Amino acid sequence: MTNRREFITKVSMLAASGLILPNVITNDFNSGEGLVMPSIKLGTNTISRILCGSNPLLGYSYMGPHTDRQMKDYYTTERVVELLLNCEKAGITAHQSSSRFDYMNMLRERGSKMKIITLQSDRKDIESAIENASPIGLAHHGGVTDRLFAEGKSEIVRDYVKAVKDKGILAGVSAHNPDVIKEIADKGWEVDFFMTCFYYLTRKLDKPESLPTLPVGAYHFMKDDPQKMTQVIRQVKQPCLAFKILGAGRHTSSQKEVITAFKYAFENIKPTDGIIVGMFPWFFDEVSANAQYSIEYGKNN
Numbered sequence: 001m002t003n004r005r006e007f008i009t010k011v012s013m014l015a016a017s018g019l020i021l022p023n024v025i026t027n028d029f030n031s032g033e034g035l036v037m038p039s040i041k042l043g044t045n046t047i048s049r050i051l052c053g054s055n056p057l058l059g060y061s062y063m064g065p066h067t068d069r070q071m072k073d074y075y076t077t078e079r080v081v082e083l084l085l086n087c088e089k090a091g092i093t094a095h096q097s098s099s100r101f102d103y104m105n106m107l108r109e110r111g112s113k114m115k116i117i118t119l120q121s122d123r124k125d126i127e128s129a130i131e132n133a134s135p136i137g138l139a140h141h142g143g144v145t146d147r148l149f150a151e152g153k154s155e156i157v158r159d160y161v162k163a164v165k166d167k168g169i170l171a172g173v174s175a176h177n178p179d180v181i182k183e184i185a186d187k188g189w190e191v192d193f194f195m196t197c198f199y200y201l202t203r204k205l206d207k208p209e210s211l212p213t214l215p216v217g218a219y220h221f222m223k224d225d226p227q228k229m230t231q232v233i234r235q236v237k238q239p240c241l242a243f244k245i246l247g248a249g250r251h252t253s254s255q256k257e258v259i260t261a262f263k264y265a266f267e268n269i270k271p272t273d274g275i276i277v278g279m280f281p282w283f284f285d286e287v288s289a290n291a292q293y294s295i296e297y298g299k300n301n
Contacts, residue, residue, distance in 0.1 A: 087291075140172070177200055242274070
């Protein structure tokens with residue numbers, strides 16, 4: 001099929017009908033006119049505009065303990081390496097890692113040039129993260145960031161940023177609360193990039209039991225949250241890496257819904273920003289699909 005727009009439309013129709021098969025998405029998209037993965041700059045580094053996230057690799061599904069366990073069982077060291085090598089083949093050149101480092105050596109031994117950004121929450125872990133992952137940047141963990149700001153302890157986060165910069169690598173801050181991102185930007189912290197969650201999952205609700213819907217686990221995904229965070233993303237000068245654009249699986253009932261989420265994300269962030277997407281290709285080639293949607297809708301306009 002030569003017309004990619006027609007191809008994606010038909011893929012969406014198949015997925016919506018429940019007829020899509022794992023081999024429907026093709027890996028052959030880095031050749032041909034207009035099929036180049038868009039990129040952004042983080043410091044002096046050029047990376048793909050989509051990064052592979054780490055939550056599925058850690059068994060964090062945000063969908064309950066059964067899915068958590070399934071992800072943990074699936075993602076052996078070998079399968080993580082296979083995932084990231086497939087990402088590189090698809091044009092995805094960056095990975096946001098976290099507390100798991102067992103696959104890093106094997107990944108490099110297999111010839112990977114994947115650029116790594118790592119999440120940490122304590123200054124004492126900075127050196128070990130650099131030693132184990134050789135990242136281009138470290139970001140302060142979002143959940144911890146939100147908590148420290150709520151407790152009036154933002155200086156702990158700032159000290160972390162300074163300690164990372166002292167190591168000569170990029171320093172970032174992750175947060176779920178858009179007000180935290182705005183406050184850091186307004187105060188002029190020397191932050192190289194932000195990681196910005198589309199959903200304010202750490203908010204404290206006075207009466208969560210009064211909400212008209214049941215949460216999945218302990219998390220409430222409010223439908224208006226992406227609008228609030230993207231407004232802040234567009235205001236700050238630093239590159240932002242938007243995550244949970246699919247609502248931790250809540251926008252994946254069909255590929256049409258996934259495409260809508262990708263389009264919304266790219267249309268509402270800056271051309272210098274990227275997205276982080278967790279992938280779990282257990283029954284469907286999510287890597288190729290996500291790469292193609294990023295090529296189609298992530299052009300840096």
